[in-house]
Amino acid sequence: xxxxxxxxxxxxxxxxxxxxxxxxxxxxxxxxAKSGARAAQLASFHIDPQALKLINAVPKEMARxxxxxxxxxxxxxxxxxxxxxxxxxxxxxxxxxxxxxxxAEYDPRESYAAHVEFGTQFQPPRPYMRPALLAAARxxxxxxxxxxxxxxxxxxxSARHVIRMKGRKW
Amino acid sequence: MVIDATAAxxxxxxADAPLKALVGTRIYTPRLPKNYTAATAAISFRANxxxxxxxxxxxxxxxxxxxxxxxxxxxxTTFLSAHAIYRALYDAMxxxxxxxxxxxxxxxxxxxxxxxxIVDADTGWPVVLGQFTVYFRNDA
Numbered sequence: 001x002x003x004x005x006x007x008x009x010x011x012x013x014x015x016x017x018x019x020x021x022x023x024x025x026x027x028x029x030x031x032x033a034k035s036g037a038r039a040a041q042l043a044s045f046h047i048d049p050q051a052l053k054l055i056n057a058v059p060k061e062m063a064r065x066x067x068x069x070x071x072x073x074x075x076x077x078x079x080x081x082x083x084x085x086x087x088x089x090x091x092x093x094x095x096x097x098x099x100x101x102x103x104a105e106y107d108p109r110e111s112y113a114a115h116v117e118f119g120t121q122f123q124p125p126r127p128y129m130r131p132a133l134l135a136a137a138r139x140x141x142x143x144x145x146x147x148x149x150x151x152x153x154x155x156x157x158s159a160r161h162v163i164r165m166k167g168r169k170w
Numbered sequence: 171m172v173i174d175a176t177a178a179x180x181x182x183x184x185a186d187a188p189l190k191a192l193v194g195t196r197i198y199t200p201r202l203p204k205n206y207t208a209a210t211a212a213i214s215f216r217a218n219x220x221x222x223x224x225x226x227x228x229x230x231x232x233x234x235x236x237x238x239x240x241x242x243x244x245x246x247t248t249f250l251s252a253h254a255i256y257r258a259l260y261d262a263m264x265x266x267x268x269x270x271x272x273x274x275x276x277x278x279x280x281x282x283x284x285x286x287x288i289v290d291a292d293t294g295w296p297v298v299l300g301q302f303t304v305y306f307r308n309d310a
Contacts (some may be wrong), residue, residue: 111288118241118299120292121202125241127218134219 065100065140066133067091073132078116085113089129102129116165175306178274183213185271186262192255202245205259208295211246211255220303232242235277236308242300249287250297256285263302275307 012126068091091100102113119125176199183189183197193211200216220239244255270276282301283284290297 090243111291111303114288117289118243118288119201120290121206121295122292124201125216130218130239 006096057160062141062144063098064093065144066136067093069098069136069140070129070132073135074102074128077128078102079126085116088113100129100133101128172234173271173306173308174272175236175304176240178272178276179240179304179308180272182266182269182271182276183250183259183262186258186265189213189247189255189258189262192258202243208245208247208293208294211244211251213242213244213255213259215240215242218301219221234308236306237303238306239282239301239303242302244298245290245295247296249296249298252287252296253285256298256300259300260285263304266304277305277307279304 034110049055071089071091074089078086078087078089085102087105088102089100091098093099116126117129118127171200180197180199184195189197193213195212196212198206198212198214201216202212202214206212218239218241220237242256242259243250244259246252246255260281263281266276266279268275268277280303283299286299288297288299289295
């Protein structure tokens, strides 16, 4: 499982625990890809094992590409006073996920990064992380999708077909 | 004409009985009133954009459907009671299943993030943040 999440921290206290990249549903896409593959097997489709391997690698690479794209976007969007908050926006990789976080320590008692993103009672929100995530996903996902479609074409089922087999409510 | 997603969601939440028991009609958008005090529990939410994953992964899919992200703030006097509001909100959102509200068909809702605690910098109120993406039928 791989997903891109973002965090806002201040003073060592994690204030926004882990906001998942909903717009991508990277983790659920992975599960859907797997269940889609199972459905295809039940329907007697042949799935090239190599194609399946590539499909399963999609979420992780996608998360990595999006994170790399997201950091400069977020830095460009964040309101600047001293630039400390912008500089604190970074990404890191763990075995299971990519994390993009902001961690400016203006005052350990206050969650400055989160207050800028989410706003306060009297201060309107000035989101910079979520718009950056959406922008990065819009840019990266179609490119990667085409790339994997092309790679998976060797098998009798494409990444796109597997991803589309997901049986949502509508 | 594009539907009013915020009004539809507001109507849906105001009609939810468990949520009503906790916050009454104090569901505001996009923010709490200026003179609001945390003595009474409330929810505020605002639309903050979204991207339909169907269109991202499979262009052409999901025609007539729009995805809209909403950021929620559950406010109360303590974090415990604010979390109780969030749980009721979560249940209400997860109960959406091709539901009609204010003349708009709401397909479903996804939780984007779990509950997140934060102390409001201006007032010191305990606030529980939540983020959901809601899918609407655009032409209903």
